[in-house]
Amino acid sequence: MNEFFTMHPGETAPPLPPGPVLCTGTAGMRRIHRFFLWAYDEAGLGALR
């Protein structure tokens, strides 16, 4: 399965602040976002095909 959460050409991330990683927000956000992506894919025109 291709990873959905990757940067596309032309997109730039802001500079990372110095210091250690303090939390695991990225992993948690990715999990809840997968639900929304599925839900609205189903709700969209795909639901009528």
Place this chain on the structure above:
Amino acid sequence: MRSVEPGDTARSAYVGEVLGNFDKVLHIHHEGEDLLMYPQLGQRAPACALHVAQMLEQHRQVTQRLEGIEPVRRRWIATPDAESAAELAGRYEDLSAILKVHLRREVTEMMPVADRVMTEKEMNGLGQHSIEQFDKKFLVTYLGMVLATNPPADRRELFKEIPPPVRLGYRLIGRRMYRKQYSMLFPGRPIPETL
């Protein structure tokens, strides 16, 4: 929507309520970020101010789409004909296109910054903001959907992070409710694996 025959208001009420729940969860998720994540990122990582502004603008666009969807969803629930179904599906398609960009870029561009300027406690508070808005039965049913839309390793990690009473509630009734809801929403489709 495909499974709702024109005039079948019992089914349009069921499907329409689930769609409304998706919209509510999305709105509260963004509300939590607006209150508990983006102000903190703006203050603690000033170099990402432009990115923060871009994300907040995308939130505004999502809110605008949700506000436009609400009366159409209600109209379709009351009168589920082909015309209102097509309009509702088109509006959700438009929202889905925005979300495919926003949800991806929030993870790739903003969350690495959040991981460095927010504590685990603060990040948990963001999740708690959403959890507090819903009753437990609702939460454990939708937890099944969240688990099912993630790969197995993420499902296990997510489940470990859930408070023990919610895990118990999911095992006792949530998993069954999820399976029932999925089979009612998508008749004939195999139910995706969950925990």
